[in-house]
Amino acid sequence: MLGETTSSWQDKRRTAARTEILTAAWAVAREHGLAGLTLREVAARVGMRAPSLYSHFASKHAIYDAMFGQAWTEYERLADAAEAGLPAAPRAALREIARFHLAFAVADLARHQLMNVRTVPDFAPTEEGLAPAVRVLGRLRAHLARLGVTGDEDVDLFTALLAGLVDQQWANDPGGDRWTRLLDRAVDMYADAVGIPRP
Amino acid sequence: MLGETTSSWQDKRRTAARTEILTAAWAVAREHGLAGLTLREVAARVGMRAPSLYSHFASKHAIYDAMFGQAWTEYERLADAAEAGLPAAPRAALREIARFHLAFAVADLARHQLMNVRTVPDFAPTEEGLAPAVRVLGRLRAHLARLGVTGDEDVDLFTALLAGLVDQQWANDPGGDRWTRLLDRAVDMYADAVGIPRP
DNA sequence: GTCTATACACCGATAGAC
DNA sequence: GTCTATCGGTGTATAGAC
Structure with missing residues (x-):
């Protein structure tokens, strides 16, 4: 996990064990809910x-904590991959950023609960x-700045x-799209408010 | 709690005990967090x-469940009291509704966690x-409808x-006002989007 | 009916043998 | 490192005193 320059045979075994546990x-x-996680059950699954x-x-x-870091690292990795395909049009770009965030947050309740504590x-x-969570927020700030949103x-x-969209979606329509489908309207509402030009 | 027509001496004792426990x-x-509530500690406090x-x-x-009902009943009671003083101007009224909601949600973490599960x-x-939570939502719908928001x-x-404002406030600035102070801007943004006329 | 005492099965965590 | 044994905690069920 850390930036080890040399990794001995024992170190590899250790990280492998940690990965298996995680x-x-x-x-x-995911099966019992985040709060339903027990050490005994985790241990049993890894023998x-x-x-x-x-x-x-x-x-x-x-x-x-390790799971928290994994989740945000995964977010960062996928966001990086999606970055290349961001549209040039400001509103379309903002819509894509929001769409990515909502899709990630709505895909896995346990992960979402952990990431947002x-x-x-x-x-x-x-x-x-x-650290990865902070980096992701910094990346969002940079993106918004590029769209002219600096405050x-x-x-x-x-x-x-x-x-709010994510929370209401999980709280009142889990598995559905009652709030996630409001994404385009929400983004346009926001874009109008902060002065992102209409296409 | 229920609508009893006659309440015997024993019934009064019973409800008194329930109230004391709650x-x-x-x-x-409030002291140990909502999840930190244990029956042994509650019992100890009521002897x-x-x-x-x-x-x-x-x-x-x-x-x-009883606490959940109490919290929403209290919300309903205070909202009723505040209703008389609602401004006539649509945006001002909307702002006041939002302000009341945020103030209530930000005042007590345990209560907020319980109400929003x-x-x-x-x-x-x-x-x-x-039931009281459903009534409160119905009341909100009626208010919004009166302001021309029907969809x-x-x-x-x-x-x-x-x-979203409440969640970010609790998650990233508990006790502060980093998000609650955005209320006016948020309401105006929303009012513009749904076509509530500017003053 | 109301309460106590006791017990059960579970939890996270620790100590110490191997 | 992994085990067994155990500790102090939890929610909860039940038997029985009053």
């Missing part, structure tokens, strides 16, 4: 007893786990708009 | 042992607990906008 943790979280997990992660929170009682990501409040308004 | 539950939820709570509530979820793993409000999608867009 994969199992994601599966449990261990629960206490053995503590040789690889300091605590259950450390597992959540709150549902795990005392969990707060460490600085290391937070902090304008950026905050955009994130609130996206967060 | 008050203690709110206190615990009971944990199992004794089961004489008054069928389960911990039943306590959550999700953080309590398997909890889903019963029909009875849900379901327009209503959904408004609820998403409010939900």
Whole structure:
């Protein structure tokens, strides 16, 4: 995970074990809900007893933290890939950014809950786990700036708009599209408000 | 709670005990977080042992459900009181509705988490607990209709906008006003989009 | 009816043997 | 590293005192 220059045979085994544990943790979280994740079940899926997990992660929170980092890293990776295909027209570009965000947030409840926290009682990501999330927000700021949106409040308004659509979608129509289908209208409403020119 | 025509001495004692338990539950939820609510601590605060709570509530979820109903009933009560002072100007009225909602949602994290669910793993409000929440949404629809906003999608867009501001506020600036202060801009943005006339 | 005492199955976490 | 055993916590069920 960290930028190791040399990785011995033992290190590879260690990271492999960590990866396997995290994969199992994601599966449990998706089946039983994020809060329904238990060390005993994760351990069972990787052929261990629960206490053995503590040789690889300091605590259950450390597992959540690693998952948090994985989720935002994956977001970053996919966003990078999608960046090449961004339309030139400002509104179309903004629409595509919003569409990507909503699609990612609506695809996996456990992941969404973890990335946007709150549902795990005392969990707060460490600085290391937070890093990719911070980078993603920076990337969004840069994109908006390129579209002419530079004010902090304008950026905050955009994130609130996206967060609201996602939240209402999960809360009141999970699996449906009652709120996600409002995306185009929401983006146009926002674009009008911050002065992004109409096509 | 229910509409009893006669309330015997025992009934009064029963509802008094229930009320006392719920008050203690709110206190615990505010101190330790909504998920940090434990029956043992609630019981201790009302001078009971944990199992004794089961004489008054069928389960911990039943306590959550009663709290859910209380929160939305309180929202309804305050909204009713505020209704008399609503401005005549459409945008001002919309702004006041939004302001009330945000103020209520931002005032108490445990209450907000409970009213908008999700953080309590398997909890889903019963029909009875849900009733005041449904009434509140109906009231909002009526208000918006009076302002000329009748489309379901327009209503959904408004609820998403409010939900987003509240969520971002709690998630990224709890206790502050980084997102709540965007309220006027958000309302104007929305009013422009749905065609509520400018003053 | 209301409460206590007890018990059960589960949780995260730790200690120590191997 | 992984195990077993265990600790203190949880929600919850039930038997029985009053």
